[in-house]
Amino acid sequence: MTLDPQPLAGTHIRLLAGQAASGRAVHEVLPARAVGADLFEVAGSPGMVLGCAAGDVLRVTDDGQFEVVERGENLCVQAAGLGQLSLESFAELREAVSHLGGMTEAPPDLRFIVVTVARTVGIPAIEQVMDAWAAGIDEVEWWFGNGDHADASA
Template sequence: MHLLLRLGERNGKPDYEPVHVEPVAGHRFRVLYSPGLAYGMAAGDELEVDEEGRYEVVARGGNLSVRLLCGSGVADMEPSLTEQIERIGGRLDGQVRAGLAYTIPLSAGRDVIRRIFAKAKLENPGALWEYGNVYDEDSKLMEWLRSVA
């Protein structure tokens, strides 16, 4: 099932992303695929979601969400990058013309992940990558990672 999670506002109106989830209990849901736009979560995390789509992560699944974006498109780089991510236990969760969303187990190590994506960026200078659930809106390491970083 999909839930519309609130991203914020655009042109004065609420903006949402549909995210694949499974119900856990009440207003609690488990994320099945790391989203491409919604921040703070990865596949395996559990969310509390209100009627307006605002969400809070209430349990972590031990995964990192990583996104790669490239205005000229990602089709050429996807096969090689996905192969590398699969070798460290990750998976491709979503693809659009200009972006890829991956779920990677935290146990793979952030240094290994950084090397893979830095190489992809070097080979594709227009690309950029980011974590979706590592840093908060002030660019500080999120609390859940401080004990394992």
């Protein structure tokens, strides 16, 4: 799995995640490595932005819109619940994903969870882990955050 690209040297990119109810743009800031004038290799999978994962090379505009120029070796899985997720459920998912060679991250308030797993693991194996985890939690949903593959949603 390629989760550890070249040292970041403090580079971050700001990607458009959508719009708030007020109509204001919502952005997510991600670690990245510059690989060209407007090209960046994403170093961490996003928790709100759809369409990319760690390892992808993006062309990013000033307003945060982006185009995937080159797909990396990872899939991004995002999960959230209507209520707050627990530390116990996060630990269970982290353990299960580690058996796939993946990485699980979340902000301190656990309002969402991000999983990064190598594409080579295969969608069925990822779906099995995510479905088993979600089955034990009320009102939690998960989805593939980079939709570059067919039939990959929960």
